Amino acid sequence: MNDLLTPTAENQDAAKVPLKPLGKVLAITSGKGGVGKTFVSANLAAALVKRGYKVLVLDADLGLANLDVVLNLYPKITLHDVFTGKARLEEAILPAPGGFSVLLAGSGMVEYSRLTTEVRNEFLRIISGLVPHYDVVLLDTGAGISDVVLFAVSLASEVLMVATPEPTSLTDAYATIKVLVGQQQRQTVRVIINQAARPGTGLAITHQLQHVLDRFAVTDPAHPIRLIHMGDIPVDPEVRHAVMRRQLMMATTPGCPAGQAISQIAGTLEKTVIPKPA
Amino acid sequence: MATLTASPRIDLQALQLDDARALLKHDARNSEQEAGESPTDYLQRVIDNLCELSLKDPLTGLSNRRHFRSVLERSIESVARSGESVLLLLLDIDHFKSINDSHGHMAGDLVLQAVASCLARCVRPMDTVARYGGEEFAVILPNCRPLFGRAVAERIRQTIASLSIPVAPLLNIQTTISIGGAYAPEWVRSTADLWIERADLQLYRAKSEGRDQIRLEQPQELSVSAEEKGLLFGSLDMNEMVTAEAVPGDTPTDAADKATNRVNA
Numbered sequence A: 001m002n003d004l005l006t007p008t009a010e011n012q013d014a015a016k017v018p019l020k021p022l023g024k025v026l027a028i029t030s031g032k033g034g035v036g037k038t039f040v041s042a043n044l045a046a047a048l049v050k051r052g053y054k055v056l057v058l059d060a061d062l063g064l065a066n067l068d069v070v071l072n073l074y075p076k077i078t079l080h081d082v083f084t085g086k087a088r089l090e091e092a093i094l095p096a097p098g099g100f101s102v103l104l105a106g107s108g109m110v111e112y113s114r115l116t117t118e119v120r121n122e123f124l125r126i127i128s129g130l131v132p133h134y135d136v137v138l139l140d141t142g143a144g145i146s147d148v149v150l151f152a153v154s155l156a157s158e159v160l161m162v163a164t165p166e167p168t169s170l171t172d173a174y175a176t177i178k179v180l181v182g183q184q185q186r187q188t189v190r191v192i193i194n195q196a197a198r199p200g201t202g203l204a205i206t207h208q209l210q211h212v213l214d215r216f217a218v219t220d221p222a223h224p225i226r227l228i229h230m231g232d233i234p235v236d237p238e239v240r241h242a243v244m245r246r247q248l249m250m251a252t253t254p255g256c257p258a259g260q261a262i263s264q265i266a267g268t269l270e271k272t273v274i275p276k277p278a
Numbered sequence B: 001m002a003t004l005t006a007s008p009r010i011d012l013q014a015l016q017l018d019d020a021r022a023l024l025k026h027d028a029r030n031s032e033q034e035a036g037e038s039p040t041d042y043l044q045r046v047i048d049n050l051c052e053l054s055l056k057d058p059l060t061g062l063s064n065r066r067h068f069r070s071v072l073e074r075s076i077e078s079v080a081r082s083g084e085s086v087l088l089l090l091l092d093i094d095h096f097k098s099i100n101d102s103h104g105h106m107a108g109d110l111v112l113q114a115v116a117s118c119l120a121r122c123v124r125p126m127d128t129v130a131r132y133g134g135e136e137f138a139v140i141l142p143n144c145r146p147l148f149g150r151a152v153a154e155r156i157r158q159t160i161a162s163l164s165i166p167v168a169p170l171l172n173i174q175t176t177i178s179i180g181g182a183y184a185p186e187w188v189r190s191t192a193d194l195w196i197e198r199a200d201l202q203l204y205r206a207k208s209e210g211r212d213q214i215r216l217e218q219p220q221e222l223s224v225s226a227e228e229k230g231l232l233f234g235s236l237d238m239n240e241m242v243t244a245e246a247v248p249g250d251t252p253t254d255a256a257d258k259a260t261n262r263v264n265a
Helices: A037-050 A067-071 A077-083 A109-112 A117-133 A147-154 A166-186 A201-216 A238-247 A258-274 B018-026 B039-054 B065-082 B096-103 B105-122 B147-160 B190-209 B227-232 B252-264
Strands: A022-029 A055-060 A093-095 A101-102 A136-143 A156-162 A188-194 A227-233 B087-093 B128-133 B136-141 B165-168 B171-173 B175-181 B214-216
Touching: A022 A037, A022 A117, A022 A166, A037 A055, A037 A067, A037 A136, A037 A156, A037 A201, A037 A258, A055 A067, A055 A117, A055 A147, A055 B252, A077 B096, A101 B171, A101 B190, A117 A147, A117 B087, A117 B147, A136 A166, A147 A156, A156 A166, A156 A258, A166 A188, A166 A201, A166 B227, A188 A201, A201 A227, A227 A258, A227 B252, A238 A258, B018 B039, B065 B136, B065 B190, B087 B105, B087 B147, B087 B190, B096 B105, B096 B171, B105 B128, B105 B165, B105 B171, B105 B227, B136 B147, B147 B175, B147 B214, B175 B190, B190 B214
Parallel strands: A022 A136, A022 A156, A055 A101, A055 A136, A156 A188, A188 A227, B175 B214
Antiparallel strands: A093 A101, B087 B136, B087 B175, B128 B136, B165 B171
């Protein structure tokens, strides 16, 4: 809980202005755990692969990483080995079912769930090393406003905020966006509403979040925060089936409603955020 | 767990219980087999007492470092899963060395005992108070919200400062305590060492900024006010938004409050 907002002797470093975000790096984050962040990361990666992108997903949820569970991959070499110098970066990258590459955190990463200078530098080194080799790097971050999450998000040029329509999820998403605005001077946050009950739900929520942020988020008047609604992922039994079977939905039932929604979000990303691969 | 072999009888004579008995006797516990007590019951009692002894600090009767450590590690597990707010306080008696130097170690021990029993009285039964080492103590407060944590620490500080500890005939000593505290990082499985280190850093601050004070790691200064929440959900029809587990009249107040606390903590 070392917050970045109030510098202390311990995290003076961390309180400095975040590093310049890296292009093509997209952070997928949420205010609250359990809203489907990792599910979105993996399936969006697969959807981007279908559009011809070379994609890597990095498990940046060091505390409670579960991209491995979603993808049903339990490699011997993980990010942890790269951090500890036991393996080279290339050795820890492995192919995932949807045709993208993954870098999994590994269970030993809990030791790095606190943001020290060492963790920051190592993280930065790894991501800078990855960027030249991929069209898109997705960071599957942890939830909330811990310093590791905020740091991971600060490395990304774009933030995708996943929330469900539940009040707790929305409040936490709102709170997290407020921090991103205040601390990182973010001007754009892209919103994905997961488990939307009906069409239009997500857009209404995004508008509402924007409305409250306009009133309460302290921003530079010349650079207000703008939320962009990326799409809704509808409630879909296929999602649950895929998660329970630990299969990638975009690989098994890409045509289901949730799959179509994710394809559409990938399409929007292609049009607005990620330059077409050469 | 390995299964134990059932034995028709326990031969107490064949067991070497002298050391165990001596340990219990030293702790003023009944170490002898009582009339009518079966060998099994007796052994069970000896083992229970030994277990208890192994978790206690002999001088103060508080939990010892071993027990403290295991409670701390369990707390980390529960925080990682539940996001519960758990506070760790480290407390150090100010200028303890000078008490020892000017009044002797016996006086020092009496001060340690007085502070220990005072600490135990200041907290809830569910809290763990331990002697961490020397004149340093630790308190683990599960389910402790930020405002509450500061109040408890302040109560402890004031109560200790108000103690008048008799250490010799006609000699009472007053002392103060410095307190540092840190919350476990919520929803994250951290390590006990990191947590202790963070609390220790705050204790160091309390010491270096004049002693007899409290320094708690600042929780995230972020709140979502009631007004913001009202606006956030005001025009959204929540029943329409949420299909599963939607309760009619499920106003966001409760759930949103909870979320805010978590974000705040």
